[in-house]
Amino acid sequence: PIITKNEIKKKLYLSHFLYVWNARVYEFGIILLIVDLYPNTLFPSSLFALCLCLSGIFFSATIAKIIDNGERLKTVKRTIFLQRISVLISISSLLLVKIFEIESTKISKFITLCIVIICGSIEKLCAIGNKIAISRDWLVKISNQYESVNENFLVELNTQMRSIDLFCKLVGPTFIATLNGFSTKISAFFIIISILISNPVEIYAIVNVYNNVSELQIPKVKFENNEVDDDDHNDLNKINSIQFFKNLKIFQKSVICLPTISYSLLYLTSLSFGSATIAYLLSFEDIDSFKIGILRGASTIFEFSSTFLFPFILPRIGIIKMGLISIISEFLFLLPIAISFIMKLSYCRWLICILIPFSRIGLWCYDLTAQNLIQLYVNDSDRGSFSSIEESLINFFELLSCLLTLIFNKQEQFAIPVYCSVGAI
Template sequence: MASDNELRLSSDDDRSSTTTTTSTGFTFEEVVGVVEGEQDQDQEVLLPRPGLTRSQAFNLYLSHAFSTWNARGYEFAAVLFTAAAYPNTLVAAALRMVIVYFAMILFSSYVGHWVERSPNRLRTLLSTIVCNRSSVIAGSFFWLLILSQEDLVGPDAVFVMPKNYVLKGAGFAVAMTLGIIERLSASGNLISMERDWVVTVAAPAGSPYDLSHLNAVMRRIDLVCKLLSPILISVIITTLDSVRIGVIYTGLTSFVCIPVEFFSAKKVWSHNAVLQVPKPLPPQHTASGGEPQAGTRSCMAQLRQFFKGLELYFSTPVWIPSMALALLHFNMLTWRATFITYLINIGYSLTVITVARAIGSVFEISSTVITPRGIEYMGKAHHHGYSPVTRDDDDEAGVRLITDDREENRNVQTLTGLQRFGLWGISWQLINTVPVVLALWVIAAQRDEAENLPTFVKRFIAERPPLDIGWSILLFSFLAFSRLGVWVFDLTTQQLTQTLVAPTQRSSFAGVENSVVNVFELLGAGTAIAFPRTEQYRWLALASLVSVVVSWLMYAVWVHRQRGHLVHWEKLGEGFCLRRGNW
């Protein structure tokens, strides 16, 4: 008998049945990879059971925390550096934003493709770390040169360069290019970690460090870094009154974090036998000679690969939830630069905005605590009506993963819980977005009425009348509540894609998914540029509500198609009749 820490794998001549999957969605191919074809019939192989010890989980979280801290910090710092380099204009910031979005749309799928066909998990992750940190360090050098020109520093500055617009523009172009590399490498790091490492090592559902738990903790780390890392950079720049000190801090932080990330990632890999097994390569990635021929392909072949990635994306059973989540990135009622600028323009102070944003972050972080429990609760009750999504590619494994009925039941419960709790999350997002849009329209109307007052009346009142406190509380409260729903939906959709996409396609799928997300990010930015006036933002808010409605409809249709229903109306009827009987 195999111990509890081992998987018993046996060959089977019956190729008609699909390979049983664990709760994390990986098959025998992902656990063993190269074993197929090397064992005799009826031979049994005992391998370590997927899972993590406490020490391994700590090092996994530590590596992810440093990567996310640097990525979130540089994402915010680049905005500050651009504003300092080109004050009194938004052209440079808008240009940088549009170019970065276009680059992510074009190249994210290639990043996912590269992660997918890299068999050594440790080498792939470390490569993304080196590329990311190197681009930040080199970018900080060019930002320092740009911000050291005499028209951007005080007369008592230690290091001053003569003003030269040509060199400044060239330096900005190089810094922007390095910023694109930074974003792409950060995306590769996230794909490698979330779609490969985490899924591979996750324990079966219901066990410590199962996929729901790992996803929640990883996203909690991301959200905490998203909140604290920009704040620390802002405090350093404000306290020392020097953007150049912020540039130096950014470069040094990236340099110092490299050995910590290397050590923690390597420690997880070296103590986990499942991670050390080479990944199976998809057949389409291997040429007749046995090695990928990516370096010799023409531009047309690269373009065909791009469209092939889109074809892969839309052929998966979870492209609708993924697209629904991506559509939410069009929503302009989030704490992005355009929304913050709008709030400042209509009269809210930076202090009020900062407090409201911090409260929203609390709800975002709380979603990582609620989601694993919500998935478990929603999966236990009434999970009938589930129609499993089969994967034909698993037939090629030729090996069955022997699991007991209890584990298989946990898998079904987890998938049911993901579908139902994801619907709860997007519904919560929709319900709370409606009062946000209503409050914003009322506040905008009150502002318009004040602007239209006669001139002699304006002389006897304040130059800008105070904003209505009640509607302001309504606006920021429901905006904070909505952040809970969107991140619940994000976590459940991520686990659905981790579970229902074939192991040899997860990374490529994630790369195309990032491209789709950036399409909607670009559309949101372009819409804000097309309607730049403050009084037009109410229409952007209405368009954001429409995007949330469409997202809800897409996901609801998908859930109905999978489960055959959205709500147990018979249960609601029974409860209503019972309540009337008690009355």
């Protein structure tokens, strides 16, 4: 039987909640487990982050091609399945080392870290594929199914999906950190059990959405765009290079090329409650991990508020002004931090604590603006190619951010990443 619009939304939100919950718990939990394997050093976790960024840069084009050429339901099911398998292997390898108390030799640690990095890279690529498929394609088709003028319903879907994401970002890491405080084994077992229980429900929900949205069942329009001969398929690097430049051409011709570059630049930042800012704040005696936890929670609540502000303000000023106001507000909130470092004020750290949460409202409103622009102004057949370049840019700027904090890793050098973060905006 055909289900109603509200039931479609419930199934979509259920699937997305389970997907994002597992992703958020994993991305935070894996860092805790790596730190447990390599105590007293941040190098392995930094190496893990760098490898994930590099995998996103080099293989986004290939993932986009697979998503563009594949049947909608099959590609989404495969990305979810491969993502979950890679997480299970990664967490299990770390858990086995812990359970059987394998001798902590350099070789055993190195092998385990290699497994974790390889599985993490696969998980990252599957996440990119799922984002391209669901956010850039499925949501558009679902909104087309139920609205002749679909922009308002599309905004509703985008904001609700983002709300779910931010809720999981707030609760997931806090929950897994609490479990990890009791035992790393408990946190690892929780991640594994959570995946095994939720995965069938997640797949059922997304299949149900597909079966009841006729727009999703219409095959994608494919253009004859193959310029690679069969003999060339032995040369994977050549194929990837050709595909990358094809995607780059599509990206460069798009009317929203510059707004997307602008959005990607925001990932060149050390002014978030990520590892760099946390390490800087913890270097002061009057800031402890408990205060950091409160600040992260407050920051996520501010981010969550953007999902209410965006749909409220958007109809009144339009999407272009919405984007401009969002990015300007982020800049204005972060500018005093840069000025305080230039003037070498003693309370720089407190400005960071106070102003970063406010800046996140503008950041996430701009994120929603960019997503709506891509959904509305990029053709169905080009969405995967366009998004692959977007993901490559995001990963490139994240990589630069990691390199900045690796090079300028002392408390007194943190001003350099701060200037770059504000300058990128």
